[in-house]
Amino acid sequence: MTDYTWTVRVERVGEQEAKVFSRNHVFVVGEQASFRETDPHPSAVEYLLGALGGDLLRGFQIQAARQRVAVDALEVMLSGRLNNPLSHLGVVGEAGHPGLESIQGTFYVSADADRSALEEMWRAALERSPLFNTLRRSVELSLELRVML
Known part of the structure; x- marks a missing residue:
């Protein structure tokens, strides 16, 4: 399985919505990047952050299972910052680009293992994360990895 390709189909379903079809799943994407407090659907940026968080969390779980480490709790908090949000909005004369500039996050873990073993699992999860x-x-x-007692 050295050359596997994932495919999704995306269709317009409203003025501010896109529906994504992926294998047997369907989900709705709202704005590209929303600056409002609430929206009917997550933005594309939020899905990207959520996908990264899910990838890291599942990757850590796999590493813990391989090491036979009981995990009590896992949580990931991620924040993303655009290079220049005004360029995304089309403000004339703005420099920079609308892409993500940085992603910061904390990976919280509570598990039946010492800190060095958890750090090694974290490194392995990062190495194997698509x-x-x-x-x-x-x-x-x-x-950042943060070990909770």
């Missing part, structure tokens, strides 16, 4: 290894080439990533 999204982390894609994003780190274009975005400043600052991710």
Whole structure:
């Protein structure tokens, strides 16, 4: 399985919505990047952050299972910052670009293992993460492991 390709189909379903079809799943994407407090659907930027968080969390779970480490709790908090949000909005004369400039986050873990073992699992999860290894080439990533008692 050295050359597997994932495919999604995306269609317009409203003025501010896109529906994504992926294998047997369907989800709705709202704005590209929303600056409002509430929206009917997550933005594309929020889906990207959520996908990264899910990738890291599941990757850590896999590493813990391989090491036979019981995990009590895992949580990831991620924040993303655009290079220049005004360029996304089309403000004339703005410099920069609308892409993500940085992603910062904290990975919280409570598990039945010592800190060095958890750090090794974290490193292995990062090494095997498709999204982390894609994003780190274009975005400043600052991710911290925090061990909880």
